[in-house]
Amino acid sequence: MTCTHERSHIVDSTFYGHNYSTPASHRIFCDRCRFQRWLDIEATLALVQAEIGIIPADAAERIAASAKVDLLDLDAVRAEIRRTRHSLVGLLRVFQAACGDAGEFVHYGATTQDIQDTGQALEMRDVLDEIESVLRPVVATLADIADEHADTVALGRTHARPALPIGFGLKVAGWIDEIMRDCERIRAMRGRVLAAQLFGGVGTMAGFGDAAPDLLQGFAARLGLTAPPLGWHVARDRVAEYVSTLAITAGTLGRIGDEIRTLSRPEFGEFELGWRDGHVGSSTMPHKRNPEACQQIVVLARLAAASVNTGLAAMIGDHERDSRALRLEWACIADVSHYTLAACAIAESVIGGLAVRPQRIGENVADVTEQVITERLMLAMGRHVGKQTAHEHVYQLSQRAQSTSTPLRELLAEHEVGALLNDDELARIFEPSGYLGQSASLTRRTVTEARKWLGQ
Template sequence: MAHIIDSEFYCNGWGTPEMRAVFDDRRRYQRWLDIEVVLAEVQAELGVIPAEAAREIKAKAKIEELDIDMIKDGLAKTGHSLVPLLKAVQVRCADNLGEHIHYGPTTQDIEDTGGVLEMKEASKILFRDLLRMEKALNELAAKYKDFPMTGRTHNQHGLPITLGLKFANWSAELRRDLERIKSMPPRVFLGMLHGGTGTMAGLGEQAYPIAEKVMERLGIGLPPSGWGSARDIVAEYQVVLGMVAGTVGRIANEIFQLARTEIQEFKEPLGEHYVGSSTMPHKRNPEVTEFCVAMCRVVMNNAPLALQSMIAEHERDTRSWRLDWHSIPESSIMLHKAITALLTIVEGLEIDEQRITDNLNMLEGMLFSEALMFHLGKKVGKQTAHHLIRDAILGATQSGKCFRELLLADETIAANISEAELDSIMDYSKHVGQSARQVAHVKETAERLGATDQDFLSC
């Protein structure tokens, strides 16, 4: 085993069969052959090669019918990533018609165009499942839009929020990721048939008609200039995946943190065969979110690798584009696993409403400090009110006495806030601000921008 995503035993823990299939060796070879077939068909239509050559190439360019041992031997002897595959097709073609395969392009044209087709297919899979996660989060946001919980800042209790706002915040970030993916096609889904140094000379006088027809049939665009050494296309794909991984990792990490014993507001759903700790039967380990975070970190760290490939020399630099062979499959496969794993958590998330309420009340009213300060500040000044409230908090913390009682025991506070006013202020529902409105806005935004989601999936 060279990589965990290819492990016989662990592959499904670090990837999904669906995404691994996109980058399967034989499927990649067939994709390259399909590009060669389309090229041959277009060239035949335009009279560049004989029509019978195109028909023969199409009939014989099937990976399942090629001599795989011959290809492997050729790869070992030549070190060339494409020629042995082409040779295996050529020897199967009758009447020497295989001579017309790969007529004009260079190796990188075929392999980069194949890579773009892989990125296009992979991005649609990721997009589809991110849509499903957005839907699940918006449903949770709507359900809990008015349910108060503790908002935490600097890892401490801050001010009240609603649980629905937390879910809506995650969903809003996911929608931004979805829009980033949707914007990629005109910049990223671009093929190449530009030849060794990008002049397209190998395609002859009909270079543009050939290239335009080939890309149209492949469902991708033709760039205004070849991008053999301009690796921004690949870098953008990797950076967008890195940002998606950041979002998925943040959500997974938050669930992981809120599942800790001291908090226990969330719990991962227990699978039918859940084990937990091998030595401590009482533990309910948040193992799925742990794995999500780990895989997301790998994907995020592949983004700088893709950015490094942008510094290439002259018209072709193999050192740059070989990096893609490692990072694009790894990022795509691991990110899809992280997304699908997190989906199972979000769609089956166990929410302990009582624990959330208990944690909210843990500071016995101190979370109302801001509201109390502003109310009192109207009468004694904001800074004075801040000091008075702060003194009561310190007194309660150090003595263990009730915060509310210490407030009423202070002469200045008692003279300006009645007990009834204090009780009215200490109502969490009055201090969640525009949480519900933000939840509604997130849903509205998703619906508005989502009007073009299917356009991307069908492109």
């Protein structure tokens, strides 16, 4: 078989594309589906124009009936695009021919970017709908984990080192809260970002005559988009916001995936990743169970972040139109969408197969108990000698304990400040479960908000 070299980007790879894209992202950004979307927009334009008397009603009906990509010769479209060196005229000419005499009214008064920007807004809307639909079950699963382990004593770590005890559910609650903020950002930007474009060559709407305002309102309403007060042919902040918001969402999932990866390492053992017979971690080390999915979420988050620079660069354009900006968007919108949707899908799979290991969590706390109680010890001692003085005492004792592998409690008993606290006080101080602060209540409050958000 002779290779036709049709799949040269990783998202389109027959073999590896599933790690960088999803069936939904392919559906949304498919060439053929994009043409159909543009034809739907042309049909909508014609129908609304007929309603307000700009073009004949029978012409609009013929245009709408002909606006089916299956009726067009796509080879001819491709040839015309290359011959004309224009991104839309090739499609319009073949479409016009399919409409017969009504073809004279196709694309009436509009400019190329009106159709393509409106189509792009519909693509972005479909992506946002998909993201929210995937993140909801992620939040539901995390809420169950957080609720179950609100009181599970765990090790809080700062700068990759033991810090203070926390409820394990609080860690998970932090993930939930961040995902819900991502979804809030997505919902908040919909009205701004998902806007129709129908302002003609230089934004004056001159080609539509006095009916232009009514046309825009009807056009946007039929498509389910916002009718903006002005054209945005060169004002690309909407796209920059979309790209940035998706990259933030992917970044959230990257942080979660990376922490799951870390906590599932044998040295930590606090999570166990889902696994099934047939998964292979290495071609030479048969025992390996690598956290490939967690690592891939991080990869996708970093790729999504790289799209932001391109999205911001597209904000700079000349005068009333500039393709240097637009063609950047054709790349970065699809890229950030593929990567973010893939990150969402992989995160849903990882979290859905996750198992918490409470016994190992407790063992990890027990191994460093004398480190994670130093704040509590300092504050108790501070009631007698002042907090800053107590900090210095506990600092010297705890650092010596680590350097000499001597138990902190033993060093404390030998020091004069040890007499400041009785045995019962010390027993309470050296019990990590008594210093979880508001972990449980903060966790349960977040879980309640999550379930309310989910409509449970």
